[in-house]
Amino acid sequence: MESLTKRYSIKDRQFWTIVISLGGASVFVFAAMYSVQPLLPFFTEQFQISVSTASLAMSVTTLSVIIGLIVLGFLSDRYGRVLFIRLSIVLTIIPFLLMPLTDSFSMIIFLRFIQGFAIAGVPAAALAYISEEINQQSMGFATALYISCNALGGTIGRLMMGYLTENKSWEVAFFSLALLGGIIFILVWLTLPKSRNFSVHQRTIQKDLHGFWLHLKNPNLLILFGLGIILQLSFTGMWSFIPYYLAEPPFSLSLKTISFIFLAYGLGIIGSPIANSLAGKVDINMIRTFGVLLLVCGILLTLSSSLIMIIVGLCIACLGFFTAHALTSATVSRTAIHQKGLASSLYLVSYYIGVASGSTLLSPIWLHFKWQGIVMITVLLPILYIAFLNYTLQKKNQS
Structure with missing residues (x-):
């Protein structure tokens, strides 16, 4: 094994091949994860199912991502990063080839569960790979670009599925995503450098589980996991039910038109790098609070009767969310006093618990109170929580 000091910097060609290949992998798995979100109203009609049942296409996938993050995170610590990144892409492709062959929504849910577990391989290994192969000075920039690709993938998946389903069919849309995955797999296979600094973790699973338990007993980390x-929950809730809202009068938008609304998600691409660049100059908590306020203001703007104002609101909400998310993730790593990788994994688990909650637990709110109810919940929760977080930090600084 080569020296641990020989890590790539931004000046090295390998730095950019890592960023491009991991970025491509991220784009595909996050496109896969969020691909069904604009199709929820379509599934409701196509399979004659309830809104809550249709939302399982998102929440079940998210729950299996959570399981995969824990299991594959352990395994990648023991068997290497590149292997699980490649396997993740291949195993994410397969359900896209099988789902169009069934007319059972229950089978689609089952395949989405399998797909979610496979999707987890990339986020479980990619950030660890970056931390091992890229030097400290360039790692923040590489991480910000990787997180930006998460947002880009979410945008592409939603846009492709909505547009192709409207113009062709949902089967063609799934096959097209499988083709995209095949192209990205070839890119990753040919360009992602082999690990030079990976070392097999000598910790037993019992020690890892003990590390998880210690993190869960740390009140400072628990607050961040809660955030x-x-x-x-708020961000996913907004995106899960906005297609239903825009499909109804007075907007009555088509699926293809609604899919273009998801381009607003692309503002997340710049949110993470901006947050990363400001983090060293301005107090992180202040920027994070500002990001949460942007998220809230953006959601409130969607109450407008003007479609243009709704789009502006979605853009502002995306910018605010990814700013707050990037800085919260960074704060977790700084707050953990041991086994920082496990702490980051727990943050990702909490993050995806929010995804599952926002896509399914808010369904009764939609059924009884429609969009106004969704907005009320997704605005109040972040405001109350960030107020609680700032109060806790202030008390800590005074003591």
Whole structure:
């Protein structure tokens, strides 16, 4: 094994091949994860199912991502990063080839569960790979670009599925995502450098589980994990039910038109790098609070009767969410006093608990109170939680 000091910097060609290949992998798995979100109203009609049942296409996938993050995170610590990144892409492709062959929504849910577990391989290994192969000075920039690709993938998945389903069919849309995955797998296979600094973790699973338990007993980390849940619950809730809202009068938008609304999600691409660049100059908590306020203001703007104002609101909400998310993730790593990788994994778990909650637990709110109810919940929760977080930090600084 080569020296641990020989890590790539931004000046090295390998730095950019890592960023491009991991970015491509991230784009595909996050496109896969969020691909069904604009199709929820379509599934409701196509399979004659309830809104709550249709939302399982998102929440079941998210729950299996959570399981996969824990299991594959352990395994990648023992068997290497590159292997699980490649396997993740291949195993994410397969359900896209099988789902169009069934007319059972229950089978689609089952395949989405399998797909979610496979998707987890990339986020479980990619950030660890970056931390091992890229030097400290360039790692923040590489991480910010990787997180930006998460947002880009979410945008592409939603846009492709909505547009192709409207113009062709949902089967063609799934096959097209499988083709995209095949292209990205070839890119990753050919360009992602082999690990030079990976070392097999000597910790037993019992020690890892003990590390998880210690993190869960740390009140400072628990508050940050809670923020991850709240942020994603509000953000996912907004995106899960906006297609239903825009499909109804007075807007009555088509699926293809609604899919273009998801381009607003692309503002997340710049949110993470901006947050990363400001983090060293301005107090992180102040920027994070500002990000949460942007998220809230953006959601409130969607109450407008003007479609243009709704789009502006979605853009502002995306910018605010990814700013707050990027800084919360960074704060977790700084707050953990041991086994920082496990702490980051727990943050991701809490993050995806928020995804599952926002896509399914808010369904009764939609059924009884429609969009106004969704907005009320997704605005109040972040405001109350960030107020609680700032109060806790203030008390800590005074003591």
